[in-house]
Amino acid sequence: MLSAQSVPVVRATLPAVGASLGTITEVFYRRMFQERPELLRDLFNRTNQATGSQREALAGAVAAFATMLVEQPDERPDAVLSRIAHKHVSLGVTADSYPLVGRHLMAAVGEVLGDAVTPEVAAAWDEVYWLMANALIAAEARLYAYAGVADGDVWRPMEVTERRLEAHDAVSLVLRRTDGLPTRPFLPGQYVSVRVELPDGAHQIRQYSLSTAPDRKTWRITVKRETAGDGSVPDGEVSSRLHDNAQVGDLLDVSLPAGDLVLPDGDTPLILASAGIGITPMLSMLDHLARTSSARQVTVVHAARSPHDHPHREEQAELVARLAGAELQLWYEKDAHLSPHSGARSGRPALGHLRPRPDSTAYLCGPLPFMRAVRGDLLALGVHPSAVHYEVFGPDLWLSR
Template identity: 70%
Template structure:
């Protein structure tokens, strides 16, 4: 909670700061990487820095947190920060890094806003930053403690036991502990970070969902080779490296399982909705539900370009068939008429044929336009916003638009 002195100052200056956040975020990263260039090569996603999505995500997170402090001071910020804390743990972030970030972030505010940043304003926004930072530090400390590791000690070597080509642009890698012991447990829906050394010496990190059963002896990740974001842009650095160089017998640096899109055990109806590569966390959930012989009413929805592009299609259908009260609904841009068996349609996803109730818990993963459209439909169907959970591959831009 903001102090009595800072609260009115933040409330008064919030519109100005919000309007300037894109410029502040840009200046912040410039300052940070000028002083600490290794952070760009070894911690931050260079592609997201180049296309501006990381700046947009940072601005959105700061704005959402500050607005929560002044408009809903009685609410805890856990929901706003949980996703960030999990991502930080997958990167091995430590408390000392918050001091560096805070200095450059508040320096960027002063540079962009100039004389508007009086000592009183600077003190108030310093308080906002440290409220956010300390909440994240505490949340991350809890996650490290739950995993029984020291803060930041998240990286382990794992061996690639098997490589499978799913499509021309998607490969699955089965990972095991070097001593062949059972892999660390995770919650259905979580992801891990993978760190690789690129030809220029940079050690870049990307997160990939664990798309296997929790508690299995091995892990599996499925990697889509990212295409250029625009003319002249490069392919995805880490995904392209994994496609070219990750083979059975090689080892990878892999972080602790993280992520707040974890399936909650309950007796409520369930919707698992995905598009494209977003099917991966849903597979982990389906494995868990099948192994536990769940009797929940479950609707599984997936959208894709065509059946040929639908990775793990047969596995998904087989898992749904093992559940006594589950149904599978597929939407394809083309090729749906070639399928027999599951409910397959062509065109845009529709919720019309799904008998959803306000008690339904929904889990979404896929491109933002897909998830936003689906979320609107679910709210219209009577679901509470708290019952709609989502995972974004990449910077979380949900709150910034």
């Protein structure tokens, strides 16, 4: 909770700071990478920096956090930060990073806003930052403790034991520990980070959902080859490297599982809606439900450009068929008639025909426009906003757009 003296200062300056956050975060990253260039090479996603999406996501998170502090002072804003905390743990971020970030962020505020940043304003926004930072530090410490590892000790070598093409641009890699011990347990829907050395010597990290149910022997990730298409930024550095080079017998640096989009226990109805490679966390949930012979009512919605672009298409259909209370709805932008699923529809998903029970829980994963549209449909159908959960592959731009 903000101190009494800082609340009116933050409230009064929030419009000006919020309007400038895009520039502030741009200056922040520039300053920090000038001092610590290795962070851009070996920790931060270089593609997201080039596109500006990471700056946009940071600005949205700071604005949302500050707004909650002044408009909802009796509520804990930690929930806003849960997604960030899980991402940080998957990267091995530790508490000693936060003073560096705070110093450059506050310097960026001063550089952008100039004389408007009085000592009183600087103190108030420094308080906002450290409330946010300390909430993240505490959340990350709990996650490390729960995993039973020292803070930041998340990386383990994993051996590729199987490689399979799941669509023309998606390949799955099955991974096992090199010491012969069982894999670490995870919750259906979680992800791991993979750290890859690139030809220029940089180590870049990307997150990939675990695309099967928890298994004591192996993990599986599914990697879509990312392409920029217009040449404005490089094609996916890590995904291309894995597609072109990862073979059976190779070792990969893989983090502990993380992520807060997880399937809860219970018997209430589920709606699993995905698009493209967003199918992967839903596969983990479906696989878990099938292995446990769940009787839950499950509506599975998936959208893709075409049946040819639908990764794990046959596996998804097989898992749904194993669940007595499940139904599969497919939407393809083109060539829906080529789908082996007789009920495949043409066009973009429109869920107005569904009749979800009021106690349904929905999980969404895919491009942001898809998730916004599906969420809107579900809310209109009576699903409670608190029951709609989502996962974004890449910087979380939901709050900033």
